[in-house]
Amino acid sequence: MAEYRGLGFDPAPGNAGAVAAASERCAAAFADPGAPPERWTGAAADGFKARLEAVVSELAAVRRAMRAAAEVLDGWAGTLLGDQRQAEQLDRRALRLRRELADAADEVDRSGAMARFTAAHATVHDGAVTRHDELTRRLDEVLDEARRLERDHHAEARRVAARLRAEEPSTAVADALTGFSSLTAELASVLLGPSRPAATRGAGAAFRAGLG
Template sequence: MTDYRGLGFDPAPGHAGAVAAASERFSVAFTVTGAPPEQWAGAAADGFRTRLEAVVSELTAVRRAMRAAAEVLDGWATTLLGNQRRAEELDRRALALRRALAEASDEVDRTGAMAAFTAADGEAHDRAVARHDALRRQLDDVLEEARLLERDHRAEARRVAERLRAEEPSTAIADTLTGFSSITAELASVLLGPPRPASTRGAAAAFRAGLG
């Protein structure tokens, strides 16, 4: 995690690695197998086929939602990395300006103590004050850029969260993950062969961390 000593705050919070992990988990591929033999007839076969059709329908909806979520997260990862690079650049500028400002402040104090003696010393003091004020304005501009970056970053994070919540088949991504978990558990025991998809709890935690 970057220590933004120049800015004094993190304008672009989030963990790109966690976003990538969540996207990868959402992208897991699985297929439905286990259709009953054609010669299997009767109530048991009809019940199996009915349940199979329902599970396939549910699985298709969840798979579509998961893929859409992966695309959203991939886009967020790109935005996140770009914002963090910008934040690091601003922090470097702010840190350099703070150092220069500290030196300028010392110069103001030094020349101020001498200004009463000669006109030249007074002019040197005026130049030192002007330089100090110019550096202060530059630092204020950098900090304002960082605050605008933070505003835009958090606004985009909210849009990402809203897009994920809007995905089918539910109104909340947590509900999608819960449904995905229960469906895959059933499929694993009835319809699917190994390997089983990774735990979705990790995906949910990774999403929360990556969103920032």
């Protein structure tokens, strides 16, 4: 996690690399099992054909849902990188202002000690106080901007999570795809932190527990 010493908090948490990796896994199409070879006949072959016909439409729905999720995550990765660049810029501004503010505070102390002697010293002190107050105001503005960024960043993460929930495929097929449970939990993790434990096993449960 990035360290924002100037701001004192992270306005745009997230791991763009993890989001991109999750998107790539979503985009990878599930392989169709295909029809049984012609030489395979009998009750087992007939049963396989019947089962394949029953699930093929749901398998296609799972594929569409995962590809749609990949598009959502690609968009979030771009947003995340943009927010983090903005956070870094704000942090650099805040660091510079904090350094200038520390120097200004020292000047206020030095000039204050001399202000009682002459009017000229008092004028210098007044100027030092004015500069200190101006730097404080500018730092507050930067921190306010960072807080707005943080608020917008988390709001967008919640919107992305809602879009991913909307893409959840039917559990009848998803539960049969052993890799899906870990992936859907990963989607939640890269968005909003570790997922809550699923109440039931399976991909649908993992998706709801992670993003719900």
